[in-house]
Every structure is written in structure tokens, then in C-alpha cells.
Amino acid sequence: MESNKTFKLSEKVTVEKVSYKNKYGITVAADMYLSKDIDKSQKYPAIVIGTPYGGVKEQGAGIYAQNLAERGFVTIAFDESYNGESSGEPRHISSPDLFVEDFSAGVDFLGTRPFVDRNKIGAIGICGSGAFSITAAQVDPRIKAVATASMYDMSRMIRNGWEDSMTDEQRAQTLVQLGEQRWKDFENSTPELPAGFPNEPADVIPEGLDPITSEFFEYYGMKRGHHPNAGAAFTITSSMSFMNFPLMKYIKTISPRPILFIIGENAHSRYFSEDAYKMATEPKELYIVPGARHIDLYDGGDNDCIPFDKLEGFFKEHLE
Template structure:
């Protein structure tokens, strides 16, 4: 039976029917890319172990035969991004290549539930990967022994950390990976001094009193709520790059302000990610980085610490954000990702 009428059950006890190849409950105009005519997309909801309802987009090839079982990929967003952006582009392309693909929003962000909004928490964001595996591995047309994960930017670190303790993830790939715990504790390029780190913790601790007295946490202003026409003068190169993606037409989405509660950094300073990366072996890791990415040292450091099998794949001329959407030069190496997952999810 082809994709004519599938009932997808989620942890909320709800049902969602895909009555034909073209039916969808997703506003495709809200995607930052053009939906392929070769895939179908459905919005799904599932709960993580903390009880938070996580929102995802499930991508399926229109040639999918539900009497068979397929390998699957769960895909996290860039840090501060949403499933309608880069994660969706990866999911769509992997679905076209024969995988069941699920792009999801982190808890408390995007269309996922959770109050207060815009919390960033390493334990939650790592758990969301395992919760996505819970969901996708219970689909009748998925081979639960063939599930992989892709993490983009910050979710690269979360995907690896989840893989450390969740052996159901048989292979993991990252693109433009960020170690968010390292970013908070060490600063960009490991430039944060002990004194600066101590002052950051003092300021965040004081902010907790303010948040408690106000009854809600402070969320610093993020990117503009409407697409900007140009990059403001005076931004440093890294900020300019993120502004180009999140705040301009290239990647703008109303749910992706890329701003989290002011005290979120406390959790990351106390929760180092990827501490046990070597224990993922003998499951494989693929690190994809841009040649000109400001973030490449995160992947290079992780690659050195990881055990075999591992691979570091460098995309010529690409910057950090060029692996979010491919840019004008189609930088994302989807052929490499297909080769990697077909080799190890066999």
C-alpha cells in the first residue's frame, strides 16, 4: 500500500490521517524553502520524558510503500532556529533519498510547548532527540534498528550528547556544529578569562532574583520581527553572518528570534556536552564543516576526542551558515550524508 491512508499515533493519544499524497496540516508558505513535489509533509506532536509536547514535521517520499520498513533520521535545528528553516531542508532532502525524516523544534521554542517560552536547557534539548527517536521508531514503516540523527549548529552538540547514552541512534552526523556549553564557559574561540566567566555567573545569578520578582524570565531582544533589507553597520563578522540568515529574507522566520532567557547559560556552564563522545564507538560520527566557518574548531576538537569510526568532511569555501540552507552554491553535501547513512544504517 502506498501513502494513501496512514494513521499516525502520537503520545498525546491523538490521531492524524494522511488521506492522500498531497494532504498536509502544515502551512507550506511558512517554510523558508520551497517544498518539493516529491515529498509529503505533516505536522506531528509527541511528548518527551519531561512531559513537554514537541512539535515536528515528518517528511515522507511520495513513493513510500507503507508495507515496507525504511531507515529514519531525526534532525535538530540550529541553535535558536526552527524546523521550518534548515532542519526542514535537511529532512526534505533525506526523505527524497529514501529516509523517513523528522525535523523538530526544541522544547519551549518554535511550535513546541512549554512555559515560560524561550528557555534553553542542555538536558531538555538532548532529551528531545531521544524523544524524537521514541516517536519515529514506533512508526510501522520505520525500521527501528536503522535510526540516525543529524544536528545542525547547536543541535550538533545535542545530537552527539544524546547518542552517547541512546544506543538506538546508530549513526550521527553534525553540520556546522556548535558546542553551546563550551561557548558559554569558554567564549568564542576559547577567549573567556576566568574573571569574565565569574562575572557572567554573577550577573546571571542576580538576574534570577529579578526574574523571580517579576514572575517571568527576561528574554533579551533577538533579531527583528520583520525581515531586514541590509546588515546594520558595526556588527562583528560572526554577528553579521547570523543576522544575514535569521534577520533577512534568506532564512527569516517569525518563530526564530534566536534569543533565549538571560539565565539559560547557567545550565550550560554546569552541564558540559559531549564529555563521553569516545563511548559512541563503534557507532560512527560524521562531522561536516565549512572551510571558512568561524565555528570549525568545535568540530575539529570533537573529532580529535571521538573514537573510530569517525570522519571530518570539509566543504570548500563554505561559511557556518552556508550549511544551514546550502546558500547560493548548494554547499550542503547531501550526497555525502546519503552515503554515510546508507552505509551505517544497513
């Protein structure tokens, strides 16, 4: 029944497909993971878990949800609005406001389960959803603790380019091109979607890719993490919203609720978390995984390097 996962299911948990509406009326699809030892007459802490940017719940988010369910948490891994098995037309839209809202919608769902203590709900964001989880916590005090893994700040990335290398002139030209694209999309009655990763997993990484794209291809384009719902591509004009939506402007206001930033020692993305850590107010922690790259915190890589003991300790301490 659950053979569409990119990882092996644990015999210690049960998985239930669930769905719920966000405040925009989109039906969010999620997988709920429960320990087989759960006593539904009791109440448990819960965690809502977002996917890497362009990923789906059957990949890395599901791995986090499963492992933390084994450790006694009620967890959900969800597909973002307009993507995966969640509703919304046209498909493959990316929206910072919607993707932030999807975290709060997950809190809505979890906090209304009779076996969840609604005062003990946390959030985990992986890659792009790391910043979305932070932004949700800025305005939703029901999120009592938040952790990120290999965080990408997509608003900063899209507005400023890699390592903030985009000039004002380049940004202005990009906005001109996006405006032109909107006319094309309007005339075609559908937004243009760039080519993503292949529909079938590849055996080798194509030649000529830059190092960062090669790393993402290793996960999304090959057997390691390939899933047919995760082409990791969004409509071209989706970028406009990110240029106008600074995700982590109010990160200081999350305090006194805690934030845990987890990064790989060798991750190309580590500066996003390092800078966010500097901006955040105590309590906060920056945890570095030795030897890990960006994508290794999606699935653990060859060395099972996702620090689940650290995550368990963090949420047990701060959701009690």
C-alpha cells in the first residue's frame, strides 16, 4: 500500500493518508505516522514536517516523520499546495505565503486530533521548507519549537541569487522578463513550467552540470530519491512572489520559543542557516553534521547522518 515511498517503511509505525483544508481552501495531502505502541486514549506531542523545495512527502519528509514517530511523536509529512497529491490548479505553483500557510494548516489538523496535546506541537522544515517553517513560527505561536535541516531561504535565493551575487540591474531585468512571461501565460491560459528532473530515474549524472545542480540531480534524478511527483520544478512566474516576500524578516520574534538549525559541514547551503542563526534570538542552536552535504540531510546519505537523537532531545525538551 505504501510502496511509493523512496525509503523502507518501519515495522514500528503505521502510516495513514490524511487530508485537510488550509485557509485558502486548498486540500493539503499528508501522511500521518504513529507508533504502533500509541495509546489513543492519551495525548502526545506532535510535529508537522515540510518537504525539501520541489520534493514530496514520500521522500525526505517521510523519513523524518517515520523516525520521530518511532520515538513517540505524532507526525505528519505533507505535500505543499499545488504540488504532490495536494490540490490546487494550475499545478506546480510555488508561493511563499501559501507554503508558510501549509505549516499552520498542519498545526490546525494535528491540534484537533484527540490523541495530540495541542500545546506540544513543533515543526521541522527541510531545505526550502526550513525557511517556511521559520516564517510560520513567526506568526503562529502554536508552533512551540522549530527545527530546520539544510535550510534554503528561497526568498533570499530568488531575489539575490546564489551567495547574493545578483546585481540590481540583473534583478530589474529578471523582473522585466517575468512580466513578459505573465503575458505569455495569460495568452496561453496556463503558466509555463520549465523542465525539471526526469520522469524516470537516471543511472548517471549528466555531464556539464554545475556542482550544485549535480548534487540535486543525484537525489531527485536518480534512484536515491527519485519520485514521479517530484520534478523539482515550479512555474516560471512563481519567482515574482518570492522577490516581494522576505521570509525571515521577523525571526527574532520567535523567541522565547527555540530554534534548532541543522546543517551539513560540507553543505553548499550552510550560509543560509549560519546567517539565520545570527539573526535569531535565544534560545537557538546551530548543529553541524560532520562530513554531510546538503542532500545528505534529506535521507541520511550513506552514513545515516541525520541526527535523530538530537532532534528527539530537542523536541522532548521543548515540547514538555
